[in-house]
Amino acid sequence: MRRPVGIKDVAGAAGVSVGTVSNVINRPDSVTEETRRRVLSAIERLGYVRSESARQLRAGRSRILAVLVLDMANPFFVGVASGAERSARAAGLGVMLCNSAESPAEEAAYLTLFSEQRVRGVLVTPADMSGRNLDAFRRHGIPFVFVDRVVPSADGCSVSVDDVNGGALAVRHLLRRGSRDIAYVSGPMHLTQCQNRRDGALRALAEVGLPPAALRHVEAARLDVTAGRDAGARLLGMAPRPTAVFCANDLLALGVLQTLYHAGVRVPEDIALVGYDDIEFAAAAAVPLTSVRQPARRLGGAAADLLIEETGDDAAAHRHRRIVLQPELVVRASTLAGARH
Structure with missing residues (x-):
């Protein structure tokens, strides 16, 4: 295996000292134009790439x-x-x-x-x-x-x-459209985002006099589309089914949407659906997804x-x-x- 080209190789090829090569790389204004051209030509010819790890050791960061x-x-x-x-x-x-x-x-x-x-x-x-x-x-x-x-x-x-505010925005919107039986589909609840978005949802319910128990909760194993499909199946098995669903992110919401679609459940006529993040796919879904946008x-x-x-x-x-x-x-x-x- 051929060894890497080093700064000494460049110095030898250019007929200058190692210090001059270093100056060309780090302080080009300190050397003459002719010397700089000769060193840069040697660097290009030999394919020299300076060692970032060595530079970090010298610079300290x-x-x-x-x-x-x-x-x-x-x-x-x-x-x-x-x-x-x-x-x-x-x-x-x-x-x-x-x-x-x-x-x-x-x-x-x-x-x-x-x-x-x-x-x-x-x-x-x-x-x-x-x-x-x-x-x-x-x-x-x-x-x-x-x-x-x-x-x-x-x-x-x-x-x-402000995820608490984000969760409140989502559920206030569902309440304004007349939904009172709302489910929250979250990822793992050890994640602060999932906790805060639920807290915001509960805040919105409290504002209209509804207790925390009015928010049915489905906790998914992950925050992805596959977990959303599984959560959708669990929603379909609820009796009675919720009339609205707020998901902790758009990937979960897209998975829920797929399950509802294949089961013949109409969105939003049968179940309204809100996601979170407003990723590009949200607007491009089969049913364009209402979402809480994060910048x-x-x-x-x-x-x-x-x-x-x-x-x-x-x-x-x-x-x-x-x-x-x-x-x-x-x-x-x-x-x-x-x-x-």
Whole structure:
């Protein structure tokens, strides 16, 4: 196996010192134009690529931000990652994107990898709600920002969406259209998002004098379409069936919609349906889906900006902040009585 081309090889090919090659790469204004051209020609001819790990050791910090999300199959998190990447690129940084798959064990493994790689910082949507994984990671001194979650202390930054308000928006809409028998389909309830969206739904019921028991709850194993199909089958088995369903995300709602469609249940005439996130697929569904929109790209971009500020040249002036964005309801055919689809 051929060994990688090193800086000494470039220096020998260009007839200059190793220090001159280093200056051409890092401080090009400090060398003459003729020397710079000769060194760059040698770099191109030999195919030299500088060692980022070596550069990090000299500089004392990485140019890589890690982004650890719950589910890369969910377009919402794709949007979050896209927003984070845009901010990182604008600051001259790269992004390492990883997927915990909602698993605390996977999350712990990735956090260990990030500490070994000495990444500049981490954007994380936690899977381990006990906080143990991040408590262990904190001792490495690598900054992190919570994304789509409020940081539980004053020791860090977070960017989140007001999910309690989002859940209330969804159920208020269903109540206004006359629904009183409402089911909530959630993912695992150890996830804060699922808890908060249910709390918002209960708040909306309380506003019209309905007790918490009026909200029937179906807890799915995951926040994906397959779990939504299974939840749909459970809804069909209820007696009486609910007249409206609020799902904790759009993927669950799309799965529920598929099950209802194949069972001949009309949406919204028989059952009205609301999702959450407003991913691109929501508007393109067979019955366009009413959904609570989250500003995913803005969420990721704002979180990356906080992390870049905390790890930049003016880090001493950084103050931890909690940014809470507001969701909005986007109404489509899945809740509009008499809508054509």
